[in-house]
Amino acid sequence: MRIFDHPHLLKLIDVYETETHFYLVLEYAKHGELFDYIVERGCLSAQCALSFFRQIISALDFLHMHNICHRDIKPENILLDSKDRIKIADFGFARWMKSNVTSTSCGSPHYAAPEVIKGDPYDGKCADIWSTGVLFYTLLCGRLPFEDQSVKNLLVKIKTADYEMPNQFPEDIKTLISSMLTVDPSKRITIQGIKNHPGFRLLTPSDYIVPTPISPPQILEPIDPSRLSPKVIENLALLGFSDQNDLYNQLNTKEHTMAKTFLYLMSKKTNFDCLPWNSNQQKITSNVYNLLQIDDIFNPDANNITFKDSRILENITKGPEEFITILQKYLNDSQFKWLYPNDETILAKRDSDGTQIMIIIEYQKDETSNIKLLFIEGDNMALSSISETISRQLY
Numbered sequence: 001m002r003i004f005d006h007p008h009l010l011k012l013i014d015v016y017e018t019e020t021h022f023y024l025v026l027e028y029a030k031h032g033e034l035f036d037y038i039v040e041r042g043c044l045s046a047q048c049a050l051s052f053f054r055q056i057i058s059a060l061d062f063l064h065m066h067n068i069c070h071r072d073i074k075p076e077n078i079l080l081d082s083k084d085r086i087k088i089a090d091f092g093f094a095r096w097m098k099s100n101v102t103s104t105s106c107g108s109p110h111y112a113a114p115e116v117i118k119g120d121p122y123d124g125k126c127a128d129i130w131s132t133g134v135l136f137y138t139l140l141c142g143r144l145p146f147e148d149q150s151v152k153n154l155l156v157k158i159k160t161a162d163y164e165m166p167n168q169f170p171e172d173i174k175t176l177i178s179s180m181l182t183v184d185p186s187k188r189i190t191i192q193g194i195k196n197h198p199g200f201r202l203l204t205p206s207d208y209i210v211p212t213p214i215s216p217p218q219i220l221e222p223i224d225p226s227r228l229s230p231k232v233i234e235n236l237a238l239l240g241f242s243d244q245n246d247l248y249n250q251l252n253t254k255e256h257t258m259a260k261t262f263l264y265l266m267s268k269k270t271n272f273d274c275l276p277w278n279s280n281q282q283k284i285t286s287n288v289y290n291l292l293q294i295d296d297i298f299n300p301d302a303n304n305i306t307f308k309d310s311r312i313l314e315n316i317t318k319g320p321e322e323f324i325t326i327l328q329k330y331l332n333d334s335q336f337k338w339l340y341p342n343d344e345t346i347l348a349k350r351d352s353d354g355t356q357i358m359i360i361i362e363y364q365k366d367e368t369s370n371i372k373l374l375f376i377e378g379d380n381m382a383l384s385s386i387s388e389t390i391s392r393q394l395y
Contacts, residue, residue, distance in 0.1 A: 001091055003239075003265045004066070006213075007344045008059035010079060010089040029079030029087050037084075038075055043142035046170065047203055051320075053136045054200065054210070055086035058342055060128055061191050062213040063094075066265075067258060069124025070094050072107040073131035075138065083365045096240045096258075097124055107131065109151070110144050114159045114183050126185035129194070133180025140173065141166055145181065159183070172199035204321040209328055214275060214341045219260040223251040228263075236262060272356055272376060275347060277337045307358075309375040311387040316369045316394050320361070323369065326393050327359065334386075355382050 001012035011027035031037070034052070038044070044052075056078065063070060070077075070088065077090040093106045107116065113130035115122040137145045145163035148154040157163065161183045165174050176199030179189035194200050195210050225233065225248050233247070239262055241247040250259035316323050320343065331338045331348050336355075338348040346359040355378030362370040373390065375383045 003262065004062070004068075006059055006062045007342050008055045008086045008088060009062070010087040026089075027087065028081075029089070030082040031080035031084055033076050034078040034080060034086070035075035037080060038138065038142065041142075044139050046140065046173070049136065049139035050200075050202060052086055052139055053132075055343065056088065056132055056135070057191065057194055057200070058211050058213075059086065059088045060132065061195070061211075062342070064125045064128070064191055065213050065215055066261065067097050068094060069097055069128050071104075071124055071127060072111075073128055073135060074108050074111045075135060076108075078135075083363050085363060095124065109154065109158070110146060111135065112158065113185065114161070115185055117155055117158055123185055125191075126188050129180055129188055129191065130185075133177055136180070137163075137177055140169060170199070170202060172197070172202055174199075176200060205325040207329070208321045208325040209340060211340045211342050214339060216261040216264060217274060217276075218256040219264060220254055220256060222254055223260065223263065225251050232263070232266065235266060272347070272349070275339060277339075277349060307374045307376060308378070309380070309383050311373045311375075311383075313371040313373070313387075313391055313394060316371060317367070318394065319367075320363065320369060323371075323394050324361070327390065330390060330393055334389075350378075353382050354378055355386070357386065 013025040016023040071093040079087040079089050111131040111134045113127040116127050146157045161181050176197045182188040241259055247259055250257035336348040336350045338346055340346050344361050349356045356376035358374040360372040373387055
């Protein structure tokens with residue numbers, strides 16, 4: 001939690017320890033559990049349920065890309081901030097998967113996948129998708145798909161995917177839920193499949209492109225463990241690299257490894273030019289120590305982006321996907337390369353004049369949004385032109 005930074009994952013700000021207590025300082029989720037939201041309102045509209053669902057999938061996409069499975073997705077573990085934006089919390093059962101297989105049976109029975117209940121070795125990512133399918137059904141229906149007063153009967157229903165699909169669900173929603181609540185995990189839909197499914201894209205513009213998290217860079221240069229502080233080695237051990245020989249082998253190799261990925265994430269280093277503008281996978285092959293800023297581990301100020309100018313566009317009344325589609329079209333038409341790592345951020349650069357911008361979307365509770373244009377580099381005339389053009393497009 002301390003390493004990852006995503007708008008739909010609850011942030012861990014700091015940890016304090018006394019002789020008798022641990023104190024976790026967490027991001028404040030003012031509106032509490034999604035569970036209470038459902039209890040208060042019952043079944044949600046398709047628009048509201050899909051909005052929550054898309055935010056959850058965005059967060060899971062980010063976690064799974066970094067080989068983290070949550071393993072306890074349920075409404076009680078999903079919080080809402082003051083603007084009712086999703087914050088996935090409670091990472092007590094979460095784990096980093098060195099392989100795709102784990103065996104610990106955990107989580108709530110109503111949301112647990114069949115393979116978890118059976119006690120079989122299972123893929124934690126596939127299990128997360130099942131749990132999210134149960135949650136999506138609950139958002140739309142106001143009740144669980146699998147319920148029974150007898151625990152034995154409940155488990156039988158889950159193992160056989162014995163549930164009733166409400167007739168009022170749109171057909172695309174029915175097929176999406178069915179593909180998530182598939183007993184055989186090898187045939188269950190993937191995160192990418194969900195993002196491409198018509199049910200996931202329901203009520204969004206046809207040309208809207210959904211967020212894709214930025215994958216960790218490929219660090220090919222060997223890293224000398226002796227150049228890392230003991231604190232860094234200790235933190236890597238806590239993440240799962242407890243075998244020091246294995247850790248040192250992963251750092252010393254000329255191939256990319258998960259140990260290098262976590263070391264990169266721990267550095268809190270952001271480099272605009274190192275983002276994967278031309279491919280899906282950026283590579284780092286030189287000056288790795290300068291990039292990682294080894295002495296700045298867990299220093300939140302360790303980034304090298306300096307903002308040259310900023311503009312704020314307030315009270316955008318178009319729907320989120322609608323105005324993001326407008327932004328995406330504008331960037332394409334204006335010869336920008338752009339990345340959309342989550343539903344609150346767009347990064348863009350234009351090689352012809354060196355313009356680099358970060359667009360931050362701030363959602364309001366009243367269905368309006370503010371957009372902050374942060375100009376990193378570029379000619380002042382170009383910055384003004386971009387700001388004015390985007391303003392005309394959105395209002």
